[in-house]
Amino acid sequence: MTHRERLTAPIAWWIGATGFGLTCGWLVFIATTPVFATVSTVIAAAIGYGFVAAYGALQVRVDGELFAGRAHIGADFLGEVEVLDRATYREVMGPRADVRAWIATRPWIDAGVRVRIDDPEDPHPYWLLGSRHPERLAAAIEDLRQTGRRTAAGGAPQKGA
Numbered sequence: 400m401t402h403r404e405r406l407t408a409p410i411a412w413w414i415g416a417t418g419f420g421l422t423c424g425w426l427v428f429i430a431t432t433p434v435f436a437t438v439s440t441v442i443a444a445a446i447g448y449g450f451v452a453a454y455g456a457l458q459v460r461v462d463g464e465l466f467a468g469r470a471h472i473g474a475d476f477l478g479e480v481e482v483l484d485r486a487t488y489r490e491v492m493g494p495r496a497d498v499r500a501w502i503a504t505r506p507w508i509d510a511g512v513r514v515r516i517d518d519p520e521d522p523h524p525y526w527l528l529g530s531r532h533p534e535r536l537a538a539a540i541e542d543l544r545q546t547g548r549r550t551a552a553g554g555a556p557q558k559g560a
Contacts, residue, residue, distance in 0.1 A: 416448050485509045
């Protein structure tokens with residue numbers, strides 16, 4: 400089982416980037432000509448869209464390993480998976496947070512999963528992953544845990560193998 404999810408920004412953020420471009424264009428229009436105002440509007444909006452797109456490009460996927468952005472971990476090191484509803488997710492992100500945790504989420508995501516890490520050398524006790532579909536993500540991680548274990552020739556797990 401695989402899972403792939405991009406934590407894209409909501410439409411409100413794109414509207415905000417448009418507003419940023421229009422505001423910049425209006426400020427330039429007051430001081431210069433309509434041509435400069437139009438060019439600055441397009442450039443400012445493009446910059447705003449670029450930031451929103453880059454920030455919303457975080458991808459969480461399960462495909463032979465667990466990936467969260469550029470970070471990845473092999474099946475041998477994945478422990479218990481817990482689906483977090485909105486209230487629990489907020490608690491784990493706030494008052495009950497562990498500063499050592501690896502966190503991959505975005506402000507507009509309000510649910511996710513916590514994956515314990517079974518690697519004594521890893522400084523992160525768990526990964527906290529935001530998801531719009533936490534049940535599907537948890538199922539894919541659990542499937543990877545059960546079927547995706549790989550070991551070295553001597554029988555010892557290898558990280559990232």
